[in-house]
Every structure is written in structure tokens, then in C-alpha cells.
């Protein structure tokens with residue numbers, strides 16, 4: 001099974017233009033999430049968080065930090081990355097991808113585009129679910145509210161995964177084991 005990551009940087013919309021846009025202000029909830037429009041590979045043309053596949057010898061946390069740096073140019077410290085979910089994507093009954101989901105409200109830098117990704121801050125209340133993977137509308141709202149999730153999502157119809165049909169799912173919320181990793 002492919003092991004991959006997704007990372008969702010969060011900020012208060014009022015911080016727009018601030019160098020330290022990522023730091024939370026006195027505990028207020030973030031209002032915007034940094035999504036990317038994926039320019040190539042799996043899910044091309046759709047919105048998602050920065051992320052990608054683990055490289056040899058890399059931990060999921062290291063992968064999420066590297067992919068976020070490579071795709072949108074933000075720097076994240078390992079301790080600032082909060083584990084928010086573990087998602088299993090099955091294709092035709094077989095494990096296809098295991099995805100570690102992270103979020104962070106603390107990072108350095110300003111998002112910039114790369115060959116893989118065009119970054120865009122979007123209001124948490126206005127995430128473009130109609131331009132994302134079909135499963136995202138089921139788990140991303142809770143992740144953006146600060147919850148943890150474990151999910152299994154079944155696709156059918158053969159490779160590639162992004163052309164298969166999403167058929168059903170199981171979700172478990174507020175999962176302690178997810179938060180610990």
C-alpha cells in the first residue's frame with residue numbers, strides 16, 4: 001500500500017499580509033485553510049492539501065513537512081504539526097493508499113506556487129468540495145474544526161484511483177491513537 005501525507009496549514013483570515021500569518025492570535029479559531037490546486041499526478045486539477053508519498057526512510061511527519069516545503073514553500077517545525085487523521089483508501093477491495101493527515105496553525109513563509117501546486121487560502125466555511133476528492137467533504141470539515149478522524153474509503157473501477165468511483169466509507173471521530181502519532 002502506498003503511504004502518503006496531507007497537510008492543512010491554517011490561519012486567521014484577518015492576518016492576511018502579516019509575515020507571521022501562521023501564528024494563532026490569543027487562541028482564536030483559524031478561519032482559513034491553505035489548499036493547493038494540484039497541477040500534476042493523482043488528483044490533477046482538483047483542490048487538496050499539500051502532501052504526497054513517503055520517501056525511503058522518511059517518517060510521515062517528515063514527509064508532510066518536506067512536501068509542504070516543496071509544493072508551497074512554507075516551513076513547519078515538527079512539533080507544530082498536529083496529527084489529525086489516518087485515512088485508508090481501498091481500490092476494488094485492496095488497500096491502495098494509507099494517508100496521514102496533519103494540520104498546523106504555526107509555520108513560516110508565504111505560500112508560493114510550484115510545478116506541482118498552485119496555493120490558495122480559502123475560508124474554512126467555503127471550501128470547494130465540488131472540486132476535490134469525493135471523500136473530502138466527509139472528513140475535512142471535522143479536521144478543520146480540530147477533531148481527529150480515522151476513515152476507510154472504498155473506490156471501485158480500477159486504476160487510476162482518481163478515475164474510480166467512490167462507493168462507501170466508515171468513519172470514526174475523536175480517535176486518541178491518531179493524535180499521539
Ligand SMILES: Nc1[nH]c(=O)nc2c1ncn2[C@H]1C[C@H](O)[C@@H](COP(=O)(O)OP(=O)(O)OP(=O)(O)O)O1
Nearest residue numbers: 004005006040041042051052053089099133135136
Ligand atoms: N481519496 C483521496 N482523498 C484525498 O483527499 N487525498 C487523496 C486521496 N487519494 C490520494 N490522496 C492524496 C494523498 C497524497 O497527498 C496524494 C498522493 O499523490 P502524490 O502527489 O504523491 O501522487 P502523484 O501520483 O502525483 O505522485 P508523484 O508522481 O510522486 O508526484 O494524494
